[in-house]
Amino acid sequence: MPLHTPSARESRPRAGLSGALARAFASLLAVLLLVVAGGCGAPAPVDVAESQPIAIAMSEFRLTPQTIRLNGAGRRSFEIRNDGTMVHRFELRNADNTRRIALGAPLRPGQSQTLTVRLARGSYLMRCAQERHNTLGEHGELVVG
Numbered sequence: 001m002p003l004h005t006p007s008a009r010e011s012r013p014r015a016g017l018s019g020a021l022a023r024a025f026a027s028l029l030a031v032l033l034l035v036v037a038g039g040c041g042a043p044a045p046v047d048v049a050e051s052q053p054i055a056i057a058m059s060e061f062r063l064t065p066q067t068i069r070l071n072g073a074g075r076r077s078f079e080i081r082n083d084g085t086m087v088h089r090f091e092l093r094n095a096d097n098t099r100r101i102a103l104g105a106p107l108r109p110g111q112s113q114t115l116t117v118r119l120a121r122g123s124y125l126m127r128c129a130q131e132r133h134n135t136l137g138e139h140g141e142l143v144v145g
């Protein structure tokens, strides 16, 4: 009696299945890459040079840009503009959110304000001080290097 050996016929479906799995995985990977590229993740940080003011737009419920890298500590100017349809109020806090560094004025839609703050190197939390806006996504990070 000959020993049973897997025939080509038996192994072919298995190769077909792994090929289908590979194609499914490739499709999934492509979708994930599109999601990442589409901005659902953290947006790219915006660099601000030493001589430039820091322009921030506030809206429902978002700070734009959301992540800012600042080149140079010292006195810096924030140019805050309300691009939304509700009152927004800029607030800068330390990174662990235990201390207020600066608080802007409440801005009505279309209003803007320049806020000058002395900044040391480190990370800061930017957010809206209006009730609950922060928890709805109106926050960001400022890194001073």
Ligand SMILES: [Cu+2]
Pocket: 058, 059, 087, 088, 089, 128, 129, 130, 133, 134, 138
């Ligand atoms: Cu707000």
